[in-house]
Amino acid sequence: MTEPSSGTTQMSAVSVRGLRMGYGSRVLLDDASFDVARGEIMVILGGSGCGKSSLMKHMIGLYQPMAGDILIDGESIVQARGEAKAALQRKMGVMYQSGALFGSLNVLENVRFPLDQFTDLSLEQKNLTARMLLEQVEMAYAEGLMPGELSGGMLKRAGIARAMALGADILMLDEPSAGLDPITAANLDRTILSLRENLGFTFVVVTHELQSIFNIADRAIMLDPVSRSIIARGKPSELRDHATDARVRQFFNRQPDAALEQAA
């Protein structure tokens, strides 16, 4: 999105307040609060199984939290129901870990899908928009391929293009660069930065790819499965160099557990 002129007070794009989440009786995260400012790239990080993807799914309203609230543009997605919830969800574009493209549609049709559903544009106009989105993620050459013919990285990039199609100004990306080759991952990082710079998107990125975190993140929060809490928040470089928590330093310096024991 682009606001050529804006003098209004900035409200957080996403605001998480006292969130308690988990499955059944198992609590993954307790009393978590943080804000994502408009135009910010916020990274949620942590080791495998700490609840990063679950947190994202709570933020987009797929799961109901045990307690707490999540506000999207100031409106609670936890309390919203029916069309009100759907309208809030349409403010967010989501790229799932696997890309989650529809298997019966080719790449172009997948990216065009939200436009088919929610706009009155002509087919030619929708195709042009979809092709431009694919061009942004360097996938224009693959528009006629079926999802089954794509590599993991191509699926993710097409998933990002589809997430952007309806002009959602908050993009949630679940592990966008996991499993990608370094060049593709770097290109994806550049695409994310370019989208933020040129279109003012807000990004919430779930990842544990260190290089990508340092490349794109304005701010990061780190989840810990043992304490079930956010154990660090701030700029990634500052967390790496100045974190007081040994687990945070271990994560950012990519150290094995033995190093943690020595440090302790």
Place this chain on the structure above:
Amino acid sequence: MSATADAAGPGAVRFALEGRITAGTAAPIWKSATDTLVSHPNRPIVVDASKLEYVDDVGIALLFDLTRRERPPEAKVEIRDLAPNLATLIGAYDPKKFVPPAPERAHVGIIEQIGRATERQIEYAQQMLGFLGNCFKAMGLALTRRGVLRWGEVLDVATEAGANAVPIVLLIGFLMGVIIAFEIGLVAQQFGAVIFVVNGVGVAMLRELGPLMTAIVFAGRTGAAFAAQIGTQKVNEEVNAIHTFGLDPVHFLVLPRLVAATLVLPVLAVFADVIGLFGGALVMVGFDIGFVQFYYQLLGAVSMTDFLLGLAKAATFGFALAAIGCQRGLATGAGATSVGLSATSAVVTGIVVIVVIDGIFTVLTS
């Protein structure tokens, strides 16, 4: 959010874009802009973007669409007062990349369609024959060598495909017996030949309907499940993992299902036979044929050969349905859609094949 066209000096047409252009609001603005360009093919167009407040991806596509169109040099489209970041973004797109329309799918004639379909069927038949050869080899090995067959897995499959299918088989078998007895009974009553309805129900249930209806239920319930299970494993690369362990997927995935299906379908057919005959007997009470009379008439009407022939058919159906389900599963392509197609194909092919096998049995044993 509005677009207005008016004359802007000698020769030029001014077009103003105002407010917000988003996916939800772009359609009428885009149409109006395009109409303006089309209705003034030889005049320069000035697009005033100074009052543009907000655009999303669709708005950017609209702006790009206005600038990329082929027009005479003196009738170019100029966008004025556009935010610099948007101008940079639109300038980054190469109009040449967006010129060719999506190629239409070439029309395929009926002859070509028939030819392609025939080619696919021949290819499928070849694959199926090769697969059946592997299955027979695997079964032979399982019978002659200990440890090849994992009986725990066979039991699991038999429980799911057999024990859990008993209620539906009993229901279908009972209804078949009732329907056959009632339909034949009404006709036979006109000729005073009601007692021979027992013969009809007995032969029909034991030789044909018991095994056939059980097989049809089995095809829909278990054949599809085999295809979907193995198809999902194929999509998840579990089949590749089996290969890389040096294992044969036929031994590992197919054999337990083949053995379980071949053993369990005759048992289900017996259930269908018994409950079908009971249903027939129940209907015959209404035609003044008691249970005892039904029993003695049935003993004279059917032989052990009829019963065993039904069981042999059921075992063959079980083998064929399991083989088709597993083969369709292993032939699954990529993606969730392929799994669905495999399951559908397993059911359709399975039902066709068991009817063909039934016909062959009938011809050979008549």
